[in-house]
Amino acid sequence: MAGTSIPTEAGLLRRHLMLSRSASRLQRLGALAARGALLLVTCSSVFAVIFIFLFIFRDALPFFGLRGFAEVFTDTAWYPSAEPASFGALAIFFGSGIVTLGAVVVAVPLGVAAAVCLSDVLPFSVRQFAKPVIEMLAAIPSVAYGFFALVVLAPLLQEKGGVVLSVGACLAGAPLGLLAVVVLSDLLTSRLPDPSRPVVRLVLMGGLCAAGFYGLTQLVQLLLRLPIHSGTNALNVSVILGIMALPTVVSVSEDALHAVGRELREASYALGATRAETLVKVVIPAARSGILAAVVLGVMRAVGETMVVWMASGNAAQIPRPWFNVLEPIRTLTATIAGEMGEADHVTGSARYHVLFALALCLLLICFVCNLLGEWAVRRSKARLR
Amino acid sequence: MKRSTLRTVILLAVASAFALAVQTRGVHAQESTAGSTKIVVDGSTTVGPIAKAFAEHYMGLHPEVNITVSESGSGNGAKSLINGVCDVADMSRFMKEREFKAAVEKGVMPVAHVVAMDGLPIIVHPSNPVKALTVQQVRDIYTGKITNWREVGGPNVRIVKISRDTNSGTYETFAKLIMKKEKIAPDTEHVGSNGAVRQRVQSTPAAIGYAGLGFVDRTVKALGINGVYPDRESVRSGRYPIARPLFMFTDGYPALGTRLHAFVTLHLSPKGQEIIEDIGFVPVTDY
Amino acid sequence: MRLSTRKLLDRSFSGLGVFAILLMVGALLVLLAPIAARGSRAFVFRATVEHRQFMLEESGRGDHDAIDAEIRAAAEVRRKAYDMIARFEEELEAAGRSERRELRRSLREVKDHLAGLLGPAPGNARPVLLRDQYGQTRWDRALVGLGDFLYVTEYDYSDPSGMGRPLLVPRVDGFRGTSLEPLFAYVEQNLERMLRPRLTFYWRFLFDEGRDAHFFGGIWPAVLGTLYLTIGTMLIAAPVGIASAVYLAEFAGEGWLISLIRTCIGTLAGVPSIVFGLFGLAFFINTLGVSDSKSVLAGCLTLAVLVLPTVIRASEEAILAVPKTYKEASLSLGAGQGSTVLRVILPAALPGILTSVIISMGRAAGETAPIIFTAAVSLGRPLSLRQTLSQPTPALPWNIYNLCTEHEAVDQIRHVQYGMVLTLVLLVLLLNLAAILLRARLARRLAG
Structure with missing residues (x-):
């Protein structure tokens, strides 16, 4: 094919393009080699994951050989350095769980609300402004968050904790309470005959308002009396972790909301639904897999965070009484690893060293499962919307 | 045009990184009779201030040397020494049998240099009216038998217990001399360093904690233990019940004349003793 | 549900979203504000003459003659304070034994605090740690030190139901009627002339090595x-x-x-x-x-x-x-x-x-x-x-x-x-x- 001999312009061009068979084979070989090399490089992440699992497994398994499985997961006595040592990490798992739960409680409602607002409510210009803010929140190093939690927030909570909490409760409670009063009185009076309805509603509203106000004052008094023994506690860490997880939750759920097409929204508007109704009853359910993915990713961020919890959680390996008392110090998996790695010496192969790797393995598995769950949710949401 | 600006940006970034690296006052690693110019120190947070001050003092005299100091806990210091990743292990406790065994197996011969003496004051907030406790009372507080300051003559306030992380020699000293194998209650807060203990106690009126002598200042109150208050005199005479030596460990005794030797014997020089004293610990030669 | 209620719900829903975004902006501000406000004080602060002296002696920076003149001027003001202490020490020799021991302890505290503010007193041996060789290099820290110099924090334990209440007792109370009494007022009034604070832009904070465990220098x-x-x-x-x-x-x-x-x-x-x-x-x-x-x-x-x-x-x-x-x-x-x-x-x-x-x-x-x-x-x-x-x-x-x-x-x-x-x-x-x-x-x- 390359052997055409007429030196026309077209021929020149063709010769340039169409290579001889041998050359093309060479080139194909080269391309193949390059592709192979690229694939190898790409596989480096696979190797990294394999090595990470391998190394953690290698040092974690001896622990289970030495001490069995039951103790770590069922006992709350964490005395790795005592003689005889006990390695009950239940309280530590609980600690990780409660701060993660706290972070989710802070991050998910706010994050989803913000995402909805960004994708459906606010004009484009505001979004241009809000996006960098979210990115900056995500970019601030965790040690800076930890510094803030330890140096600013902890003393504040300890000295003026009651005031801070009651201001928070009033800020959140008053508008929500008013809204609930309006809606409730409306719902309760909707069956009444017409002339008496406005009167009854007004009376009901007044009564409910009074009751709500009374409840709020009681709550505030309760909060003001709360004994806060230390500012480095589960609440402090939960709030900070929640703020750290917010950007993830916002951006992933915004993507999910975007993926829900215009058609669904327009159909809903056409049926006379308000924007809120459309969002709550149509868009969010349609995007629920994506939002689930957002929650899962937020959880991963909170579970794996080290510096903030190490600096500001108090590191007490206990299950507070009652368990939901977030004003007590707790201890998490990551902080335990970071804090105790120093003493545990792998040269002597003590159970104390291996238990930390066992905890790391659990942490790794939690994150692995979360990741799989998140990927599955994303895939499902894509498939469903297609 | 746009591509060229982009390229300029990249070039500038690379160039500035390079310039930074070159501009840094480089210390050329040179092997000489005085040994390596690099000394890596790792270990106890209690010994940390001494090691840092020694390092700065020594580097001030010998600008070609780079001494790095990490404060990661006594156990970590021992581990690093055994693995050969540090030259000097600061420890606020003695090496354990297991650690010795592991070291010898790896061909490392740990040699202890006692650099200073340290007491372990039990500290409370200065607003706390309690002035002194017995060892038994401290133990009962930390095991959770005593939970209220009222039970030891203070006001009716719940005790907030602060302890060091279990990776510290300070913790081990406390566990050995005070707790006597009893377990610390699980609601005790654990913090990562002596400084953090003092900070927590100083900001928490109901707190109790313990830290090295050099970390205790006017912002906290050191309690008398069995009637003895911790100070230089009572620590060195052994009357204060919670006292201990502070160590630096090296692999074998460093060859005479090397920089390492000079560094780990600094505490024997008058300057070294003055440094130790000024930081707040008790020099070993102070008898 | 009535239409107005539905509209209200709709608005509040949007409001929640806006609130969430505002909260994020607020969180960013709350987080960054103290860091920016207090972090910048590492670079821009009122540096005392001690700072300039440190810079001159340790790294040879600054105008030698000007700083020398400043140090001399400051020393002139400080000398009076040291003179007062010396006079008091002489006076102390004449006092009764038990009284002397009590006063001597208080005097040592006074001298320690003064050394913390102004550096070691002239004539004393040069301390080995850098942090003890110089007085306060920062005016804000010096004011804190002045507070400690002027007042003793004592605690009033009279209320047995709670922790003691802090009381600021003027240190001068312990020296009423002695020749040391005027020292406290003198230092309080003249601290500015002793330390000569001046607003300084210490950009070298970024490029200096930290000295003496970060008491001095940069990062x-x-x-x-x-x-x-x-x-x-x-x-x-x-x-x-x-x-x-x-x-x-x-x-x-x-x-x-x-x-x-x-x-x-x-x-x-x-x-x-x-x-x-x-x-x-x-x-x-x-x-x-x-x-x-x-x-x-x-x-x-x-x-x-x-x-x-x-x-x-x-x-x-x-x-x-x-x-x-x-x-x-x-x-x-x-x-x-x-x-x-x-x-x-x-x-x-x-x-x-x-x-x-x-x-x-x-x-x-x-x-x-x-x-x-x-x-x-x-x-x-x-x-x-x-x-x-x-x-x-x-x-x-x-x-x-x-x-x-x-x-x-x-x-x-x-x-x-x-x-x-x-x-x-x-x-x-x-x-x-x-x-x-x-x-x-x-x-x-x-x-x-």
Whole structure:
């Protein structure tokens, strides 16, 4: 094919393009080699994951050989350095769980609300402004968050904790309470005959308002009396972790909301639904897999965070009484690893060293499962919307 | 045009990184009779201030040397020494049998240099009216038998217990001399360093904690233990019940004349003793 | 439900969203405001004559004659105070025995506090620690010291139901009727003339080494360490990450290997940072032995593994965002797949890739947990390029943790801690800002 001999312009061009068979084979070989090399490089992440699992497994398994499985997961006595040592990490798992739960409680409602607002409510210009803010929140190093939690927030909570909490409760409670009063009185009076309805509603509203106000004052008094023994506690860490997880939750759920097409929204508007109704009853359910993915990713961020919890959680390996008392110090998996790695010496192969790797393995598995769950949710949401 | 600006940006970034690296006052690693110019120190947070001050003092005299100091806990210091990743292990406790065994197996011969003496004051907030406790009372507080300051003559306030992380020699000293194998209650807060203990106690009126002598200042109150208050005199005479030596460990005794030797014997020089004293610990030669 | 209620619900729903966004903005402000406000005081503060003296004596900076004159002028004012003490000491000799012991103890405290404010008294031996050789270098710390000098905090334990209440007792009360009484008023009135505070812009805070456990000097070793770690990490992660992204975006089909790779990248992104630290120690230092102690190199390798997924994902997105037509045009002109990628797609995707690299740099700069076991120390010199292969370095994130928890005098060096946090946050935010601007430019270019 390359052997055409007429030196026309077209021929020149063709010769340039169409290579001889041998050359093309060479080139194909080269391309193949390059592709192979690229694939190898790409596989480096696979190797990294394999090595990470391998190394953690290698040092974690001896622990289970030495001490069995039951103790770590069922006992709350964490005395790795005592003689005889006990390695009950239940309280530590609980600690990780409660701060993660706290972070989710802070991050998910706010994050989803913000995402909805960004994708459906606010004009484009505001979004241009809000996006960098979210990115900056995500970019601030965790040690800076930890510094803030330890140096600013902890003393504040300890000295003026009651005031801070009651201001928070009033800020959140008053508008929500008013809204609930309006809606409730409306719902309760909707069956009444017409002339008496406005009167009854007004009376009901007044009564409910009074009751709500009374409840709020009681709550505030309760909060003001709360004994806060230390500012480095589960609440402090939960709030900070929640703020750290917010950007993830916002951006992933915004993507999910975007993926829900215009058609669904327009159909809903056409049926006379308000924007809120459309969002709550149509868009969010349609995007629920994506939002689930957002929650899962937020959880991963909170579970794996080290510096903030190490600096500001108090590191007490206990299950507070009652368990939901977030004003007590707790201890998490990551902080335990970071804090105790120093003493545990792998040269002597003590159970104390291996238990930390066992905890790391659990942490790794939690994150692995979360990741799989998140990927599955994303895939499902894509498939469903297609 | 746009591509060229982009390229300029990249070039500038690379160039500035390079310039930074070159501009840094480089210390050329040179092997000489005085040994390596690099000394890596790792270990106890209690010994940390001494090691840092020694390092700065020594580097001030010998600008070609780079001494790095990490404060990661006594156990970590021992581990690093055994693995050969540090030259000097600061420890606020003695090496354990297991650690010795592991070291010898790896061909490392740990040699202890006692650099200073340290007491372990039990500290409370200065607003706390309690002035002194017995060892038994401290133990009962930390095991959770005593939970209220009222039970030891203070006001009716719940005790907030602060302890060091279990990776510290300070913790081990406390566990050995005070707790006597009893377990610390699980609601005790654990913090990562002596400084953090003092900070927590100083900001928490109901707190109790313990830290090295050099970390205790006017912002906290050191309690008398069995009637003895911790100070230089009572620590060195052994009357204060919670006292201990502070160590630096090296692999074998460093060859005479090397920089390492000079560094780990600094505490024997008058300057070294003055440094130790000024930081707040008790020099070993102070008898 | 009534229409008005539905409308109200609708509005409140929007309100909740706006509130959430405002809360984020607020959180950012609340977080950054103290850091910016107090961090800047590490750079701009009212420096006393002690600061200038320190600078002159330790690093030869400043106008020798002017500072000498200032020191003399300050010493002139200080001498009166020292004279008062000397006179009082003479007087003390004449006092009764028990009274003398009591007064002597109080006098020692007074002298200690004065030494803390003004440095060692003339005639005394030069202390060995730098922190004791100079008085307060910062006026804000000097005011705190003045408070301690003038007042003793005693506690009133009369209320048995609670903790003691702090009472500020003027120190002068203990010396009423003695010749030391006027000292306190004198120092209070003349402290400004003794220390001569002047607003100073200490930009060298960034470029000075810390002296005497950060009581003096700056944070250059940590800044440089962070720069090394960040740049080194990117030198390793960027080629690998971009190559992976190219393969995944351009060459990979659908198959078990590819989906395995993608799952692994996702998993890697989710591995907690502390686990990376353990892995880096076990793999790079103890198994591969890239260096015989912690080192910048080991830290870079560990951080590179950590940021790899971020680089891959963002670069892949950038490559996929290149319009298909570019590629088709190149292929139809007869260019091979390889040269299409190299000459057409990568240049077009470069700003996007650069964005991802910059964002990952920010991540690498701020990570603490992975470098605890692999690279970071609390004290060390700034390293030369060659030393990075074998020696550990201070780094901003670790030193922030170290200084605000482990330092023996945490309260006295708050400004250094805040200064470090500010530097780190600024570094990361500037990197992110660069990325945002780059992306905005990219969006404009793709749009027009």
